[in-house]
Amino acid sequence: MGADEQVPALRTGPPLTDLDTGMRTLLRLDRHLHDAPLFPIEQTAALLDYLISVLVDHPLYREVRDLLDAKPTGSPAGLHETNALSPGATP
Structure with a gap:
């Protein structure tokens, strides 16, 4: 590719191979967040x-x-003060 050529942009969502398992795994975080207050929840x-x-x-999206969005009990102050996934929130 030359310096003057344009790079094609991603026009569709990223391919996800096992969305259901991924969402169920994220829901399992609920069991562990209270024991791992430094888990990178914001990321x-x-x-x-x-x-x-x-x-x-996805049917599990709202739960995840x-x-x-919920700040885990016992986590350090400010760990997850922003609710990046809430409607109207700005990243």
């Missing part, structure tokens, strides 16, 4: 936010979003 929420166009119609 996980940001990834889900990035994939929202692919995930929003609510789990990631």
Whole structure:
């Protein structure tokens, strides 16, 4: 590719091979977040936010979003103050 050639943009959502297992695995985080207050919940929420166009119609999306939006009990203050996945939130 030359310097003046355009790079084709991604026109569709990223290919996901096993969406159901991925969403169920994210829901399993609920069992572990209280024991792992330093888990990178913000980064996980940001990834889900990035994939929202692919995930929003999944039956488990709302549960996963609510789990990631909720601040785990006993976590350090400020661990997840922003709700990146809430409607109207800005990343």
